[in-house]
Amino acid sequence: MAFFSGRAETRLHADIVLSAALSANGPARSPVAASWWRSHVQYGLDPAGPARRQAERTTRTELRQRRQRADFLLHMAANRLDRLFRCVAQSGCGVFLSDQDGYVLDGRWRNGDASSFENWGLVPGCNWSEAAVGTNGIGTCLAEERSLIIHQDEHFLERNIAMSCMDAPIHGPDGQLMGALDVSSARSDQTAVANQMIAALVRQAARQIEADCFRHSHHGQRIILVGEAEDPGEPSDTAVTALVAVNEDDLVIGATRAARNILGLKTVGAFSPLPADDLISAKTQPGGFWSAERSTIVKALARQNGNISSAARELGIGRATLYRRMKRLGITANDEAPSLRS
Template identity: 30%
Template sequence: MASHVDHIREIESVGLGAATMRDATVVQSWLRCINKHRLDPAQACEAYIVPDTQLREHRQQSEELITIARSGLESLFRQVAGQNYVLLLSDRAGVTVDFYGDPLFDNNLRKAGLYLGSEWSESRAGTCAVGACIEAGEALTIHQTDHFDNTHTPLSCTAAPIYDIQGGLSAVLDISLLSSPIKKASQNLALHLVSATVRRIELANLMAQSSREWVLRFSRSPEFLDVDPEAGIAIDGSGRIIGMTNGGAKVLARSGNLDWRDPQALIGQPLSRFFDMDIDDLPDLTRQHRPQDRLVFARDGNALFAHAIEPNIAVRSPAGARHDIPTSLRNLSGGDGQLAALQAKVAKLAPRPVSILIQGETGTGKEYLARAIHEASGRTGKFVAVNCAAIPEPLIESELFGHLPGAFTGAAPRGRIGLIEEANGGTLFLDEIGDMPLALQSRFLRVLSERELTPVGASRAKPLDIRVVSASNRPLEALARDGGFREDLLYRLNAATLVLPALRERSDFVWLLDKILAKHRMNGEALAVAPAALLALKAYHWPGNIRELDNVVSVAAVLCHNGVIEVSDLPEALLRRALPQRSEEPHTQRGALEAVLASCNWNVSQAARSLGVDRSTVHRQIKRHGLNHRN
């Protein structure tokens, strides 16, 4: 093994542009360590174990993943028993939230950082398997002197990323040795084992979160299709992709000539965009048919064996009886499985003083959830909502912290109580927290850590008792990695993270629509939706989520006759997008096509104009679906 001096010189020369025989992932990591993280290879950095309170926060956020992954980790640990391997499950921040190792070597493992609570982010530990895996997003081995820091050069570490069903990196599984053979190729088997385990964890997670939807699993061999598939995707009732494993994302991306690293280009697309099939073909791919007969063809010409698993409609809430859920939380959904699990989680968190971060697309109801948390918390103070993106940056500090009389030019003569102080004894809701200026983030971090605030122009701090709920539709972890958001503030805000599903992912659409119809009824008369219009609403992708649905209904309520919303009352843009087209072969759903034809009284020319296609395309789709005016 090279000496420490040689190792340092090699890193410094690579930093200056010299060539090396190291893997490209190692070189890229070394350069990030030097240029981005400003680390010095000559400065040794001992392994870091986060404090117990911080570890509890990280484990709480990863509780669901730890539970799902545990069976796979135990199986992997049994496979490598007696070979002195250690398994680390790290979260997105690089903190080890679960750990499997020989207790006889506890002291050595803790000293080396191969232990529960160790932080292996690249900015903290330099080039290492967990940190480089988080950055690269792919499985890799960092072997001995591949490590940036001399402290870690005895180790050989192999890691693979675990992706959530929306395509975001959620964790890393690492398998490490305190000492290993000199050759890096000795860890090829470890790389295979950790990648296979991650694949099974992702499939288990997809199945757990998509039990009310169709799940389609793939294999290149019929023999392994039903027992150890290679990839999976989840499909909603309208035939759109709503979830996937990383392998599933790569299958879709290859088929559609897209980038699997851009999951937003995959999620929400119709199944027929990627395969020569649609949702009506899925029953032919269930276990009632022989594996070798379940062959599907991707749009890029590749053939795969597929196993379709039907939705389990009779899913029970994991949280016990519904009457245990506070009323404010019960009103969040009408039986959607994802939201039932969320309600149960929130019911436990609401009375606790922990900070909560709500993530979700624009319009999914983040403020509504925050208010529900406040109402279920038992706190007697006010609920104060602050949109960090709506307040002009020069005013946001005085708006949040308040100010004394004459504290600055233009200050209110009598001073002003800030929004933070206004929430004293209650809940402060910070919407669009990702837009808070960096300088102000430092001040707010002090508020959270010290539980006191100092108004602008004041010299004394005031004690504070607030519960903080924040929300963002932006990936705060990525912002933090890029320096746009303070990591230490993020970890204060996301003691618990709640993710609101998009409207297109929810199974209680009709229940939600009924709630909105009741809100917009005219002159006290009930509103209704004609069957054809309901089919069109269900087929739409809803990029604006609940807020967009509310806007559509509010306009349709004014336009409709006799309190019944017809297809003609819906926006033309909605109808076009509800029926996604390709230039040669549109992939429409039977029900949505019927809806447009019904609205046009089966005038094919008018239907074609509504859809933005020619008449021959509509005729071809009518023939394909076996439709006629009497249906």
Template identity: 30%
Template sequence: MTLMPRQGDRHADRVLDVVRRGFHEEGNDLVTRSWSRCLNQYHLDPGRAREPVVIESGALQSRRNQHADVIECARYEMTTLYQQLADPQCAVVLTDTDGVIVHMVSSPEFAAEVEPMGLHAGGMWGEAEAGTNGMGTCLAAAHPISVRRDEHFFSQFTQLTCSAVPVLDPAGEIIGVLDVTSRSSLMQQHVLVLLGMTVRMIENRLIDKRFSNAHPLHFHSRPEFVYTLHEGKLAVGEDGRILAANRSALFQLGLHSMDEIRAQRIDDLFQTSLEDILQRSLSSSFHPVVAYRAKAALRFFAVARRPASDADTPARARVAGTAMLALAEPQAEGFRAPSRVPAVGTAPSIRTFKDARLVAHLDTARRVVARRTPVLLCGETGSGKEVFARAIHETSPHADGAFVAVNCASLPETLIESELFGYKAGAFTGAQRSGRRGKILQADGGTLFLDEIADMPLELQARLLRVLDERQVTPLGTEETHPVDFQLVSASHNHLPTLVREGRFREDLYYRLAGIELDLPPLRDRSDKRELIQTVLADEGGSASRLGDEAERLLMAHPWPGNLRQLRHVLRTAAALADGKTITREHLPSLAARQVSSPVHAPAALPVFAEDRMGAEASTATVDPVPAVKLNPIQANERQVLLQMLEQHRWNVSNVAKALDVSRNTLYRKLHKLHIEISAPD
């Protein structure tokens, strides 16, 4: 080993001085403690170049086999994170508990640059081998950390910045670390939050994989967050005992570890049994139903399902889907609930829809899709376009195939292309060996539903048009083509001919999509509105919920700019406020305060009321999960990060501002700009 140049010596002198004096530079106690361990416990020299420690290929394969399920759950999430960061000078890295890299995603160029440092599969990055660094120090401290440039112990790594978050198994034990290492000066707080979100998705996937024979139960104190990253998730055995829980579940239930929840039963946590919540979830077509915390007045919204391995799950779900098709879309446009409703099987009866226009539209759709004609659905936000698209799928010759939904408005432009068309192996270093099948290939033999098609970027519209004309798809990074056969259903709440005239939508693509154009009626114009109100009320409040005459008149007269989704929100809140009593005018504050007699044709933000929260610092915050104003990809990403931080800090703006090291006024301006509403200062 040789001494580093003078710059390296100055760095080494600083490390030695800090450890001898025992003070914490810039308040980073984790780094100072790590430096002390490196000197006093591992006997490392910060001024000497560190030779990379790399295990041989057989040992690496053995470790990969040992962590095969973790790697499988992490692959796609790591690639997605890499695309979100949009930084060619970075790598997304997964290590095991010894700090050995078992999977890495980066550009081929950056991978070649950092390979001599040992930053590649098989490289060991524990503190004992690599000194203070994101991966090793995260493992040693069992805590998320950012190690910036000269905070590294060894001088040779001071050109890098590392952020790392521990990955937990369903038992709550650390099984590895997810890290982002970069040469560029990324916003580390921003990267740490994105890493935390990615880790939570990996952990949720791992619960599903390891407990495929258990009943998954999703819950949250706010119904719009069920089926999202923020939800609590439980794996429940057939006897009702809790087998696993994610971090959000523990947090919402006021618990600190799996030891406090393991082997408890559902009825120990909620005032319900497993069979009861399964039955109510089935009856509600797997929309969240109310469940109260056992021995407390806290209200949650929950959905339970049969095990993924249960062979008759699709059949059970199909019954529920057929019975409730006309009711509502998922709670938020930006996600697609992991649903088995309905995938294959017999077509739903046209009598499922009571409104005469919907019955006629479904009959028309049934006849045109028999000839492979594309269908374009038009209608206001929340009017049930995806639900109707699923009904079309069930009536089509492709009913035995998959129903694949893509919301073009919810994906950043950088992700839409890879989501639709997929990519070949090698497009990213560390990507799946077989590449990734895009949504179009996944829909082969089934139905592709492109929601909010007007938000697709123009350059991608050209690629989609080519696919529709040639019935072939070419994944990114390859010239190979794959034939595809699918039924196309598109939807938009925008008037596409207007966008064509304005040059914002391709005219040739519009005519290709609109083989038949069907306008779905808004809720205010549906002839079955009274029946829908009663059905949704029974779904949200139970069979005991009743409407008073004045409340029913208010509901019938309201213009419902948010349509079925807004109706569900309003009735859920009303049932909670009435608490088993007859619903009156006072239980409909958003309607009583807004006596609108004329129809409103423009979509409006949905009224979302603050739900019961744990802790004294709970804020009266309201959030529209999908803002009415379209955000660019960077703003959408910032919004997601801020929502995550607000959730972590129980919507305490002061604490979030402190974590971001900005003033409260600055944070309030940012929240306003990103359309995150806080109803009152904390």
């Protein structure tokens, strides 16, 4: 365990958990201890005992209903789950997809590892929220909405300390939390180094699922990658999902969670359409008609490969007028094309 030096060999797991969770500064210094505090104080769970609501399968009817509600996510994630499983199967890992409430909806595992996951209750229909089983990969990932690793005795419940879980949240096209992608190891000798490598694959797969969902939801619209996230608490590979959807009027009408964070948009839900140039471009020049006119001229020049006479005809103005406007707007030949032919 990264934060605490004591090990379960010398102290009971429950003693370590409760000591850290209830200490004056433990939860402030360690995200794991903060989760332990929630598990014990907020949810009333006992690390030495069974979960208040054990990770048991829900009814077939409820599982079917949950899968129906998450049909879009399940459909978009299926191929990514298959690919991820091919990468980790030989290391004794299973791949699992949960909904936003922590219920496992789908999974992949080898036949030889089935009994381990069955014994843990890590199968479709089981509730792995923090409120149900305390600190664990799926539940804590959903509670904190961030990628994480819960390695062995970082789990709250003693009965889960043989597990290693690598998780990443999945946000929908509207920025809303949809579920969690989990890879859990059925091997008690899983190392922290192996966890880090697998965690990178999990983050990448989760971000690809988000991008697939967003592109599908905005089919037919222009999709733009707006840049890299600057959140130090989240790995830089989230930048692959910093996407916005732009309609035929050059208005941004949709944005992924990563793009919303970069552009300062509301985190979830719909927002009023915004001009793409105003939202995405650096605010180094005046906006309004100045920006619109400059953009129109630059695009015309680009379409005509820098030919000023052709660009002027496209814009319906004279060549001399275009020169004057280019000068007023600060457009130069070197800025807009390798060569501007007249």
